[in-house]
Amino acid sequence: MKDISGQHITILGAVISGIAVAKLAKKLGAVPFVSDLSTGIDRERLKELDELEIEYEIGGHTNKVFNCDYIITSPGVPAKSKVLSEAVEKNIKVISELEFASWFNKGTIIAITGTNGKTTTTSLCEHVLNRCGKKAKLAGNIGIAFSDIVLDIQENEFVALEVSSFQLDHIETFKPKFAVILNITPDHLDRYEDNFDYYVGSKFQIAKNQDDDDYFIFNSDDNVVSSFRKRSTGCYGISLKPLTEDGCYIDNEIIYFNHNDETVEIGSTKYITLRGEHNRYNALAVITVAKLLGIDNDSILKAVSSFTGVEHRLELVKVIRGIEFVNDSKATNVESVWYALRSFKKPIYLILGGKDKGNDYSRIRDLVKKNVKKIYAIGSSAEKVYDYFQNYAQVEKVDSLEACVNKAMEEADSGDIVLLSPACASFDMFKNYEHRGEVFKKAVESLSI
Numbered sequence: 392m393k394d395i396s397g398q399h400i401t402i403l404g405a406v407i408s409g410i411a412v413a414k415l416a417k418k419l420g421a422v423p424f425v426s427d428l429s430t431g432i433d434r435e436r437l438k439e440l441d442e443l444e445i446e447y448e449i450g451g452h453t454n455k456v457f458n459c460d461y462i463i464t465s466p467g468v469p470a471k472s473k474v475l476s477e478a479v480e481k482n483i484k485v486i487s488e489l490e491f492a493s494w495f496n497k498g499t500i501i502a503i504t505g506t507n508g509k510t511t512t513t514s515l516c517e518h519v520l521n522r523c524g525k526k527a528k529l530a531g532n533i534g535i536a537f538s539d540i541v542l543d544i545q546e547n548e549f550v551a552l553e554v555s556s557f558q559l560d561h562i563e564t565f566k567p568k569f570a571v572i573l574n575i576t577p578d579h580l581d582r583y584e585d586n587f588d589y590y591v592g593s594k595f596q597i598a599k600n601q602d603d604d605d606y607f608i609f610n611s612d613d614n615v616v617s618s619f620r621k622r623s624t625g626c627y628g629i630s631l632k633p634l635t636e637d638g639c640y641i642d643n644e645i646i647y648f649n650h651n652d653e654t655v656e657i658g659s660t661k662y663i664t665l666r667g668e669h670n671r672y673n674a675l676a677v678i679t680v681a682k683l684l685g686i687d688n689d690s691i692l693k694a695v696s697s698f699t700g701v702e703h704r705l706e707l708v709k710v711i712r713g714i715e716f717v718n719d720s721k722a723t724n725v726e727s728v729w730y731a732l733r734s735f736k737k738p739i740y741l742i743l744g745g746k747d748k749g750n751d752y753s754r755i756r757d758l759v760k761k762n763v764k765k766i767y768a769i770g771s772s773a774e775k776v777y778d779y780f781q782n783y784a785q786v787e788k789v790d791s792l793e794a795c796v797n798k799a800m801e802e803a804d805s806g807d808i809v810l811l812s813p814a815c816a817s818f819d820m821f822k823n824y825e826h827r828g829e830v831f832k833k834a835v836e837s838l839s840i
Contacts (some may be wrong), residue, residue, distance in 0.1 A: 395494075397453060399460050400421050401423075401462045405447065406427075406465055408536040409425060410534070410536075411538035412491055412538040423446075426452050426474075427445065446483075462475075462478050465485070466557035467557075486562070488537065493562075493565045498546060498550050499568045502556045502565075502571070503552065504559065509533075509555075511670065513553040514529065514533070519694040525548075525549040530551075531553055532553045564603070565600060572597065572608075574613045574669075575594055575619075576591070579722075595619055598622070608682070610823060611629065611633060612630050628640070634649055641671060650682065657678060667734035667802075668730060678691055704719060704722075705718075709836065714805060714809060717812075718831050720828030724815070728743070728806060732755060738807045742792065742811045743780075744772045745772060745813045745827075746816040747772035759780060769789045796838065811827075
């Protein structure tokens with residue numbers, strides 16, 4: 392374990408990970424200092440810092456930020472921000488909470504990234520390992536900071552980590568035993584100078600410190616992931632069609648695993664109970680991890696089939712008069728909506744819109760024409776959604792999510808789907824995507840039957 396006693400550490404961002412890393416640093420004998428631009432910090436978080444006598448400042452970054460041995464930055468702080476740019480000019484090392492926490496980890500890290508599917512796959516991984524007799528914990532960009540649990544992880548235990556590109560931007564020695572890339576499509580490009588290659592490079596940081604004894608699991612059906620892959624050893628593909636290389640794939644609704652020139656039949660796809668093609672990829676990634684850990688097929692399939700999914704991700708809220716209300720609030724980009732629309736064979740009333748991130752809706756145009764009865768356009772992007780889709784589907788601009796739910800209840804027929812899958816960020820109308828999902832669910836629950 393690395394000795395940090397006496398080190399002065401600046402932490403940018405009084406967010407979940409920032410508070411967690413400050414507490415960890417303090418516990419290990421360092422002198423943390425927390426700085427945040429915002430004045431609207433949760434008072435409970437600041438109370439935690441007060442109780443531990445950790446110094447902090449809010450409402451701006453003063454020169455105190457630079458009186459340190461190194462800076463730990465939160466994912467929400469852009470690499471090109473003034474404070475980080477100045478730190479680089481002063482030759483102050485900048486790392487992420489992910490990097491810092493990994494210095495004190497004794498267990499086996501399974502790190503999972505991708506534009507979409509990270510949370511579901513990470514949650515499924517933790518679920519399967521625990522169901523199969525392994526001791527596993529869940530952490531990362533999933534609402535549980537790695538720093539909060541790292542000292543509790545023992546040598547024979549596992550940690551399933553959801554990892555974002557922003558966290559990977561500032562790693563140095565972070566080295567997972569298993570590195571998983573599910574997919575890469577354009578997202579967050581405003582943080583990467585509108586350069587897709589920069590974003591891709593950030594994702595591939597997940598495997599940069601791996602060696603031949605580690606495993607790299609990747610979506611071989613994803614052209615971007617496949618084309619950027621440089622390693623040949625320790626690589627396992629996941630695919631919805633037969634593979635000749637090492638990996639896990641589906642052929643005629645049967646799951647197979649290739650390993651050491653041998654193909655093993657795992658079992659039927661009926662055990663993958665989550666909706667959608669994308670969840671097949673997610674399950675294959677986890678099955679690959681489980682097989683490489685030597686877990687038997689029956690245990691894997693039973694564990695996978697018992698997983699009920701993650702909140703706000705194609706979550707069935709309620710069926711009213713034969714109409715299914717589905718919460719997919721986590722769909723904050725067009726690719727997520729593409730997968731969502733492909734997950735249903737029934738007519739869809741789609742709630743679309745929010746804070747636009749430069750969306751190109753051509754990706755879902757044909758699916759909308761084929762499967763969507765009506766679009767309810769919401770949020771600051773409502774006009775853009777209306778203008779783009781008015782020639783392909785019935786579109787109505789609606790002021791609130793509650794109004795969308797009420798209108799859909801009046802207009803949909805038994806057998807239809809009412810789907811919240813916005814393709815946009817939530818910050819124009821809500822605190823975050825979880826808040827948006829909760830508002831949707833509350834509106835559904837309040838419908839008079």
